Every structure is written in structure tokens, then in C-alpha cells.
Amino acid sequence: xxxxxxxxxxxxxxxxxxxxxxxxxxxxxxxxxxxxxxxxxxxxxxxxxxxxxxxxxxxxxxxxxxxxxxxxxxxxxxxxxxxxxxxxxxxxxxxxxxxxxxxxxxxxxxxxxxxxxxxxxxxxxxxxxxxxxxxxxxxxxxxxxxxxxxxxxxxxxxxxxxxxxxxxxxx
Numbered sequence: 001x002x003x004x005x006x007x008x009x010x011x012x013x014x015x016x017x018x019x020x021x022x023x024x025x026x027x028x029x030x031x032x033x034x035x036x037x038x039x040x041x042x043x044x045x046x047x048x049x050x051x052x053x054x055x056x057x058x059x060x061x062x063x064x065x066x067x068x069x070x071x072x073x074x075x076x077x078x079x080x081x082x083x084x085x086x087x088x089x090x091x092x093x094x095x096x097x098x099x100x101x102x103x104x105x106x107x108x109x110x111x112x113x114x115x116x117x118x119x120x121x122x123x124x125x126x127x128x129x130x131x132x133x134x135x136x137x138x139x140x141x142x143x144x145x146x147x148x149x150x151x152x153x154x155x156x157x158x159x160x161x162x163x164x165x166x167x168x169x170x171x
Contacts (some may be wrong), residue, residue: 004079004118006071007161008049013074021046028070035150037066042083049075054082061147064116064165069151071163116147116167123160135169143167 015027025046032038042055051070057063063083071079119130127141135143145155147167152158 001083002081003050004067004071004081004163006076006078006163007120008075008077010159010161011072011074011076015073015075017075024075025051028073028076031073032066032069035069037062037069042066044070049077050080051076051078052080052082056084056086058086060085060116061165061167064118065148065151068118068148068163068165072151116165119164119166121158121160121162121164125158125160127155127158130164130166134166140169143169 012031014031015024019027025044028046028051029038029042029044032042039055039057042053042057044054045052053066053070057066063081063085066083067079067081070076119134121130127144128138131141131144132138134140141155144164144166145152147165152164158164
């Protein structure tokens with residue numbers, strides 16, 4: 001639960017700016033359903049540039065994919081997260097957190113309530129560079145790519161301002 005900021009002028013164009021809030025919300029929900037990301041019980045409302053999402057999902061990964069995919073829609077600057085995870089313990093975080101060296105390189109990364117984190121792509125970033133910073137191994141970039149499907153369809157097509165889900169490196 002909480003609020004997450006996104007780059008308003010980046011991302012996939014799902015709606016036209018002149019649409020009313022209810023039309024924008026319907027288009028966003030249809031976009032997420034197109035990728036089979038949200039259950040039928042998910043609700044959303046659009047307030048200015050902020051999208052409020054609520055409902056229950058089965059896993060933290062599902063929740064994070066919903067937040068990242070919705071946040072990467074052009075015209076959304078903030079998401080208020082009211083999504084709960086069935087059976088999740090409150091306050092769980094990304095293990096003990098990344099190492100101090102990794103944390104220093106991830107100035108745009110934000111811990112979230114899960115075993116994952118978000119990373120905002122900066123100009124000049126590419127998945128293997130992000131994997132090197134997060135995991136210490138550039139060859140782990142497929143983990144990031146897979147965690148962000150279907151939002152990402154090509155590992156070479158990311159853009160500055162895009163928010164990615166960074167899954168933990170399995171032991």
C-alpha cells in the first residue's frame with residue numbers, strides 16, 4: 001500500500017488527454033486485462049493524473065506487474081496502491097535489501113512491500129547494465145526481462161522514465 005510516482009510523459013499511449021476520468025479508467029483497465037494482469041474484481045479510479053487501484057491478487061509479483069504496467073501508461077504521474085496480496089505478511093521487504101554498493105548505484109530504485117523492487121530507467125540504461133548494478137552480473141538481465149513481460153516485448157526496447165520490476169535473485 002502506498003503511492004508511487006511515474007513519469008507522466010513517458011509510456012504507452014492508452015487514452016487521449018481529453019477523455020473524462022471514467023473513460024480513461026475503462027481504457028486503462030482494458031489495457032491491463034489485455035495482458036491478463038488483473039482479476040475481474042480489480043477496481044480503479046482516475047483522479048487528475050493519479051490512478052487509484054484496489055483489489056486483491058494472489059502474489060506480490062502480480063501486484064508489482066500491475067503497478068509497473070499501469071504506471072508506464074502515458075499520462076499517469078502517480079498510482080495510489082490499494083492492492084492487497086492474499087496471505088501476504090505486512091511489511092515484508094526485498095530480503096535484507098541490496099548490498100551497500102548496489103544500493104548506492106540504484107539512486108532511482110525504490111523498495112516496495114515485497115521481495116522485489118522498482119527501478120526507474122535512466123538515459124543510457126539497458127537491461128544488462130541494470131542487471132550488473134542490481135545482481136552484480138550483466139548476464140542476469142533475462143530475469144528482469146521476464147519479470148516485466150508482457151509490458152516489455154523486446155529486451156532492447158526500454159526508455160528513460162520507464163519503471164521496471166526488479167525480482168530478487170534466487171539463492
